[in-house]
Amino acid sequence: MSSSVSPLAPKKFVTLPPVDGVRIATAEAGIKYKGRTDLLVMAFDEGTSVAGVLTRSKCPSAPVDFCRENLAGGKGRILVVNSGNANAFTGKKGKTATAATAKAAAAAAGCGENEVYLASTGVIGEPLDAGKFSHLLESLAADASPDRWADAGKAIMTTDTYPKYATAKVALGDVEVTINGIAKGAGMIAPDMATMLSFVATDAPIAAPVLKDLLTRGANRSFNAVTVDSDTSTSDTLLIFATGAAARRGAPSITALDDPQLVPFKRALNRLLKDLALQVVRDGEGARKEIEISVAGAKSSRSAKRIALSIANSPLVKTAVAGEDANWGRVVMAVGKAGEPAERDLLSISFGDHRVAHEGERDPSYSEEAVSEYMKGDRIRIGVELGIGQGKATVWTCDLTKEYVAINGDYRS
Amino acid sequence: MSSSVSPLAPKKFVTLPPVDGVRIATAEAGIKYKGRTDLLVMAFDEGTSVAGVLTRSKCPSAPVDFCRENLAGGKGRILVVNSGNANAFTGKKGKTATAATAKAAAAAAGCGENEVYLASTGVIGEPLDAGKFSHLLESLAADASPDRWADAGKAIMTTDTYPKYATAKVALGDVEVTINGIAKGAGMIAPDMATMLSFVATDAPIAAPVLKDLLTRGANRSFNAVTVDSDTSTSDTLLIFATGAAARRGAPSITALDDPQLVPFKRALNRLLKDLALQVVRDGEGARKEIEISVAGAKSSRSAKRIALSIANSPLVKTAVAGEDANWGRVVMAVGKAGEPAERDLLSISFGDHRVAHEGERDPSYSEEAVSEYMKGDRIRIGVELGIGQGKATVWTCDLTKEYVAINGDYRS
Numbered sequence: 001m002s003s004s005v006s007p008l009a010p011k012k013f014v015t016l017p018p019v020d021g022v023r024i025a026t027a028e029a030g031i032k033y034k035g036r037t038d039l040l041v042m043a044f045d046e047g048t049s050v051a052g053v054l055t056r057s058k059c060p061s062a063p064v065d066f067c068r069e070n071l072a073g074g075k076g077r078i079l080v081v082n083s084g085n086a087n088a089f090t091g092k093k094g095k096t097a098t099a100a101t102a103k104a105a106a107a108a109a110g111c112g113e114n115e116v117y118l119a120s121t122g123v124i125g126e127p128l129d130a131g132k133f134s135h136l137l138e139s140l141a142a143d144a145s146p147d148r149w150a151d152a153g154k155a156i157m158t159t160d161t162y163p164k165y166a167t168a169k170v171a172l173g174d175v176e177v178t179i180n181g182i183a184k185g186a187g188m189i190a191p192d193m194a195t196m197l198s199f200v201a202t203d204a205p206i207a208a209p210v211l212k213d214l215l216t217r218g219a220n221r222s223f224n225a226v227t228v229d230s231d232t233s234t235s236d237t238l239l240i241f242a243t244g245a246a247a248r249r250g251a252p253s254i255t256a257l258d259d260p261q262l263v264p265f266k267r268a269l270n271r272l273l274k275d276l277a278l279q280v281v282r283d284g285e286g287a288r289k290e291i292e293i294s295v296a297g298a299k300s301s302r303s304a305k306r307i308a309l310s311i312a313n314s315p316l317v318k319t320a321v322a323g324e325d326a327n328w329g330r331v332v333m334a335v336g337k338a339g340e341p342a343e344r345d346l347l348s349i350s351f352g353d354h355r356v357a358h359e360g361e362r363d364p365s366y367s368e369e370a371v372s373e374y375m376k377g378d379r380i381r382i383g384v385e386l387g388i389g390q391g392k393a394t395v396w397t398c399d400l401t402k403e404y405v406a407i408n409g410d411y412r413s
Numbered sequence: 414m415s416s417s418v419s420p421l422a423p424k425k426f427v428t429l430p431p432v433d434g435v436r437i438a439t440a441e442a443g444i445k446y447k448g449r450t451d452l453l454v455m456a457f458d459e460g461t462s463v464a465g466v467l468t469r470s471k472c473p474s475a476p477v478d479f480c481r482e483n484l485a486g487g488k489g490r491i492l493v494v495n496s497g498n499a500n501a502f503t504g505k506k507g508k509t510a511t512a513a514t515a516k517a518a519a520a521a522a523g524c525g526e527n528e529v530y531l532a533s534t535g536v537i538g539e540p541l542d543a544g545k546f547s548h549l550l551e552s553l554a555a556d557a558s559p560d561r562w563a564d565a566g567k568a569i570m571t572t573d574t575y576p577k578y579a580t581a582k583v584a585l586g587d588v589e590v591t592i593n594g595i596a597k598g599a600g601m602i603a604p605d606m607a608t609m610l611s612f613v614a615t616d617a618p619i620a621a622p623v624l625k626d627l628l629t630r631g632a633n634r635s636f637n638a639v640t641v642d643s644d645t646s647t648s649d650t651l652l653i654f655a656t657g658a659a660a661r662r663g664a665p666s667i668t669a670l671d672d673p674q675l676v677p678f679k680r681a682l683n684r685l686l687k688d689l690a691l692q693v694v695r696d697g698e699g700a701r702k703e704i705e706i707s708v709a710g711a712k713s714s715r716s717a718k719r720i721a722l723s724i725a726n727s728p729l730v731k732t733a734v735a736g737e738d739a740n741w742g743r744v745v746m747a748v749g750k751a752g753e754p755a756e757r758d759l760l761s762i763s764f765g766d767h768r769v770a771h772e773g774e775r776d777p778s779y780s781e782e783a784v785s786e787y788m789k790g791d792r793i794r795i796g797v798e799l800g801i802g803q804g805k806a807t808v809w810t811c812d813l814t815k816e817y818v819a820i821n822g823d824y825r826s
Contacts, residue, residue, distance in 0.1 A: 059749030059757040089745045091758055091774035124742035125775050229728045230643075231743075232750035315642045315728065315813075316821055323822035329537035330644075332502045336472030337645035344472040345504055361504035362538050400728075401822075402815040408729055409736035409814075 008282035008290060008378060008398075009162040016167045016180045018146030020203035021045035021243025025140040025148065026155040029133035032084030032122055037155040039133050041140040042079040042199065043109055048243045050076030050117065051212035053219040055236035062087045062094030062128075063118040064235055066102065070114050074208025076241050077111035079199060080118050080137065081156050083184075087120040087128040088234040097130040104134035108141035119197050119237045121158055121184065153182040156197055159407075160184050164198075164279040170268035173261050175251035177204040181272050185228070185280040198223065198238045198276055204265060205244035205253040213257045214269060215240050222273035225305070225395040228284035229404070230313035240269075281396045286403030288378065290396065291321055295384045298391035303340040305393035310338035311382065318400035324375040326351045328362075331382060346387035351375065421695035421703055421791060421811075422575040429580045429593045431559030433616035434458035434656025438557040439568040442546035445497030445535055450568040452546050454553040455492040455612065456522055461656045463489035463530065464624035466632040468649035475500045475507030475541075476531040477648055479515065483527050487621025489654050490524035492612060493531050493550065494569050496597075500533040500541040501647040510543040517547035521554035532610050532650045534571055534597065566595040569610055572820075573597050577611075577692040583681035586674050588664035590617040594685050598641070598693040611636065611651045611689055617678060618657035618666040626670045627682060628653050635686035638718070638808040641697035642817070643726035653682075694809045699816030701791065703809065704734055708797045711804035716753040718806035723751035724795065731813035737788040739764045741775075744795060759800035764788065 022044060026037040052071045054064050070076075080101055087094050098118055106113045120128060153163035164183040169176050183198035206214070215238065223238055247253060254262050282290050293311050298304035311317055314334040320327035328349045335342050345360035352374045356366045374380075380399075435457060439450040465484045467477050483489075493514055500507050511531055519526045533541060566576035577596040582589050596611035619627070628651065636651055660666060667675050695703050706724050711717035724730055727747040733740035741762045748755050758773035765787045769779045787793075793812075 055749075056752070057746070057749030058752065058755040059745050059760070089742060089757065089760075089770070089773060089775075091772065093774070124745065125770070230750075231727050231729045231746060234746055234749055314644050315817070316644045319818050319821035322818065325822075329502060332472050332537065333470070333644060333647055336468075336470030336647055339469070339471065342471040344502065347472070347502075357502070357538070359504065360502060361506070362502075400818060402818045404728070405732050405735065405813060405815045405818055408732035409738075 005161045006283045006287060008287055010279070014165050014167055016149035016165055017178055019178045019180050019201045019243065020245030021048065022201045022241070023144035023146055024152050025144040026151045027136050027140055029082065029136060031082055031132050037151065038083045039136065040081040040152050040155040041137060041144060042152065042201070043141050043144045044077050044241050045243045045245055046077070048076050048241050049074055049206060049208040049211050050239060050241050051208055051215045052237065052239045053215055053223070055233055057232050057234045059089065059234050061120060061235040062090060062098045063120045064237060066098040066118050067237060067239070070117060073114050075115050076117055077115040078105050078109035078141065079239065079241070080105050080116070081197065082120050082133060083156050083158055084122040085120060085126055085128045086122050086124045086235050088124045090125065090127050093127040097128040100130040101134055104137045108137040117239055121156065121197055121235060124234065149180055149182065156182065156184045158184060159285065160283055162283060164276055166272045166275040168268040168272050170264050172204050172246065172265050173252040175246055175249050177202055177246045177251055177265065179269055179272055181276050183276040183280055185283045196223065196233055196236045196280060200240040200272065202242050203244070203246040204242050205247040205251055206242040207255045210254055210257050211240055211242055214266060218270045218273040221270065222277035226277045226281045227309060227312050227395065227397050228281065278396055281398050284398035285407045286401040287398030288401055289321055289399040290379045291398060292379070292381045292394060292396050294381065294392070294394045295386065296392040297386040297388060299341045299389040300391040301393055302391070304391040305395065306340050307335055307338045307342070307384065308393045308395040310334045311384070312395050312397035315400055318397065321380055322399035322401045324372070326356055326371040326375050328356045331384065335384060341388060342386055343388055348385040348387065350383040352381050418574040419696045419700060421700055423692070426576070427578050427580055429562035429578055430591055432591045432593050432614045432656065433658030434461065435614045435654070436557035436559055437561035437565050438553040439561065439564045440549050440553055442495065442549060444495055444545055450564065451496045452549065453494040453565050453568040454550060454557060455565065455614070456554050456557045457490050457654050458656045458658055459490070461489050461654050462487055462619060462621040462624050463652060463654050464621055464628045466628055466636070466651045468646055470645050470647045472502065472647050474533060474648040475503060475511045476533045477650060479511040479531050480650060480652070483530060486527050488528050489530055490528040491518050491522035491530070491554065492652065492654070493518050493529070494610065495533050495546060496569050496571055497535040498533060498539055498541045499535050499537045499648050501537045503538065503540050506540040510541040513543040514547055517550045521550040530652055534569065534610055534648060537647065562593055562595065569595065569597045571597060572698065573696055575696060577689055579685045579688040581681040581685050583677050585617050585659065585678050586663070586665040588659055588662050590615055590659045590664055590678065592682055592685055594689050596689040596693055598696045609636065609646055609649045609693060613653040613685065615655050616657070616659040617655050618660040618664055619655040620668045623667055623670050624653055624655055627679060631683045631686040634683065635690035639690045639694045640722060640725050640808065640810050641694065691809055694811050697811035698820045699814040700811030701814055702734055702812040703792050704811060705792070705794045705807060705809050707794065707805070707807045708799065709805040710799040710801060712754045712802040713804040714806055715804070717804040718808065720748055720751045720753050720755070720797065721806045721808040723747045724797070725808050725810035728813055731810065734793055735812035735814045737785070739769055739784040739788050741769045744797065748797060754801060755799055756801055761798040761800070763796040765794050
């Protein structure tokens with residue numbers, strides 16, 4: 001594991017204000033780590049709506065299965081997250097652990113087990129002993145307070161080199177509401193220390209079905225548009241809780257996605273999700289550069305996103321960026337292998353504002369020197385224009401360095 | 414570029430015998446390299462059948478486009494291959510180069526341009542100057558001789574650390590026929606020095622449509638079942654030429670795929686293709702270990718192959734093998750992300766003969782010590798049993814090492 005902080009870490013961390021109706025507590029349960037917090041409890045007022053986006057893995061963790069079932073109800077009173085053990089690929093024991101945790105959490109929050117949400121991150125394949133922390137939940141729920149968002153971000157870290165926070169204030173009707181979010185990476189997945197997790201909370205009164213649509217759309221342009229190494233976690237979990245507490249201050253209750261009062265909130269939520277997702281990418285294992293890949297002129301947006309992800313997941317593109325080499329030939333290759341409609345002789349490719357290839361050939365006017373200078377930066381933009389349609393998409397990734405191999409190679413010998 | 418020979422190189426190279434009806438010549442055309450051959454001409458007797466399997470890239474090279482057109486006719490008299498320049502993403506200039514080469518090659522062989530086959534490998538995006546070698550084709554075709562297979566294998570190398578040869582003698586009816594093959598890698602693709610190429614020739618009299626079916630099926634279990642880094646070349650080309658010269662010695666002419674006389678030939682061809690494909694993998698950039706991944710019990714063979722490739726292309730699985738770590742959690746992850754039917758709680762995973770996970774949990778009986786010892790070898794077998802159907806597939810890859818990043822990162826700075 002790398003112990004140094006990513007060079008792409010934020011220069012300054014934001015301070016998260018309280019969110020009406022949300023109380024937080026953390027503890028050192030000693031699940032795996034020593035001398036740091038590894039347990040997070042977030043308690044929500046009665047009437048809190050919840051929505052989620054979960055991993056598409058066919059081998060999901062036990063907590064993912066548990067959340068998927070409860071999300072159908074759309075109500076949430078308590079979230080319990082542990083780090084140090086992912087409770088993934090743990091068979092029947094995994095389900096026993098989620099059941100025991102849910103029972104204790106429901107008792108602590110005074111709610112039904114169908115209003116409990118669980119997430120686990122850490123070692124895969126090791127049974128999770130819920131007995132290590134289920135007895136702590138009652139006192140944590142009782143002692144929870146609204147001002148502990150910084151603690152929350154830290155308790156869920158695994159191989160992350162920095163905690164990830166984002167916050168926004170936005171008008172809903174005439175009332176200002178708050179959105180807070182935390183996230184952890186550090187690879188798209190590193191199954192020894194698995195899982196991308198993110199939790200967002202707001203005091204806005206938004207019904208669960210609307211929340212679900214908002215989150216799904218926002219995730220498609222943020223958490224589902226980032227990749228570190230193409231390896232999808234068994235445990236990826238993004239949840240949003242809306243306590244509705246702002247209704248007491250006069251905020252309107254939102255029950256329809258097309259409610260015009262929702263527009264600023266939607267924009268703010270999308271920005272916040274993107275901010276968190278980029279913090280995950282910038283803490284990607286071994287990352288030295290953030291890469292933004294924009295594909296335009298594709299047959300459809302879906303097609304554009306597939307091509308963009310094909311570029312983002314290409315080891316040869318990622319190693320080229322690590323080597324500060326504007327190797328557009330590898331971008332052509334990655335467009336070609338995506339299997340999506342593309343016309344070689346209509347293709348244009350740019351690095352930053354430098355167009356390096358045009359209409360299927362090297363752009364004769366580009367300056368090798370200027371592009372080389374551009375490639376030295378730590379935020380690299382790759383643009384691809386396919387010239388066959390209107391579809392477009394943007395995704396983000398990081399470079400592939402020897403450090404990535406070192407972190408994941410584990411060189412036991 | 415790495416200059417040391419792969420530790421997985423053959424200890425001893427086979428000597429390829431002549432194939433009746435095939436003559437070979439090579440030259441130093443100075444296309445890019447100095448002091449080595451970079452041009453190969455293979456001339457075939459009249460009546461030679463040809464079949465091919467080409468890259469599925471949507472951005473293929475100009476020679477791939479050229480071959481695709483001529484393969485419809487099924488007749489071949491001359492093959493011209495250059496290394497040093499891939500003639501890929503070269504726009505109209507690329508087509509001009511293939512046309513000029515084809516014209517000179519047809520004149521040299523005394524055949525139509527529709528009986529010419531071309532392949533180029535090397536730098537992408539640089540226009541190929543056919544003038545550097547088209548004038549050499551006439552004398553090369555005239556001087557070509559049957560005993561130069563070793564030279565042929567060397568002339569097509571780019572970043573390969575060793576030439577790749579395979580040969581077989583097999584009965585067709587009562588007559589012994591020969592199959593020879595050469596190949597080059599060195600990544601599945603490394604677009605600076607792009608392209609997987611392989612050329613096979615036999616004196617067996619086999620009609621082009623049968624040859625096409627044989628090659629396609631053989632490729633699916635060999636060249637289309639190997640991956641170094643998931644990056645598909647713009648230029649991958651596999652061609653087989655059947656001169657039919659063995660008919661003069663009494664070999665039967667094969668015009669149907671289900672001809673029982675074809676069975677031994679088919680087996681020998683499949684073995685030869687697999688041999689060549691594995692030589693490509695074993696020369697994968699930075700490779701220190703060959704990895705064989707067998708998936709069984711899938712819903713279909715197609716599904717099994719997708720899951721196997723998902724494992725083979727996972728950077729986390731490949732780095733774990735590099736680190737000699739039997740990290741079955743990463744195999745679970747890669748099964749899960751493939752998007753194919755899988756039941757977590759039915760899954761079994763083994764490394765070599767050591768079953769490490771069974772029915773969705775760690776196998777309690779496995780010896781960590783024995784598995785660790787196994788992982789030190791240079792041929793690692795990963796077995797996955799899905800337990801839901803009869804589909805199975807095997808694919809091959811290599812590990813992902815810091816050397817791969819170093820070779821492709823190019824660290825200009």
